[in-house]
Amino acid sequence: MKEIVGRITDHPNAKTLILEILNETTSFLYATLSALNGWGSPDEVKKDLKQILEGYLSTQNRLGYEHSIMRKPYKEFIADEETVRSAMFYLLNTLFVKCGGNNFPVATIAIYIALERKEGEFKWFFDVLRLDEETFDLKEALYAFWILN
Numbered sequence: 001m002k003e004i005v006g007r008i009t010d011h012p013n014a015k016t017l018i019l020e021i022l023n024e025t026t027s028f029l030y031a032t033l034s035a036l037n038g039w040g041s042p043d044e045v046k047k048d049l050k051q052i053l054e055g056y057l058s059t060q061n062r063l064g065y066e067h068s069i070m071r072k073p074y075k076e077f078i079a080d081e082e083t084v085r086s087a088m089f090y091l092l093n094t095l096f097v098k099c100g101g102n103n104f105p106v107a108t109i110a111i112y113i114a115l116e117r118k119e120g121e122f123k124w125f126f127d128v129l130r131l132d133e134e135t136f137d138l139k140e141a142l143y144a145f146w147i148l149n
Helices: 001-009 013-021 027-037 043-065 081-116 120-130 138-148
Strands: none
Touching: 001 027, 001 081, 013 043, 027 043, 027 081, 027 120, 027 138, 043 081, 081 120, 081 138, 120 138
């Protein structure tokens, strides 16, 4: 688990994923998280993740402002690596709470797939598995994809 968390928080596309969540454009992640744990519909997941990250970044921005650091819009504010890393940790912590301990490992794999831009490869992989074995579920597919990649 430590390995994947490190890969996620230090990933070069982490800032891009945060901006995609804030702009509500990462449909693979919303659909996957929704299917994993009954969090709600993909639209509810999209709204929740956006609110969670906006709230976190707003709080960090206010804290910086109170300590005489210039206040900036969040798109500029998340330019430094430490802010991106802390936002990714916060996102993972939120997923642990929302998804529960059983679904958290596969939720992190879904985040990693989104970071690596392998959504298309995963969809193809999942469709092939479903053709071979009808009982193959999303969790098993995410684990298998992680192991093979």
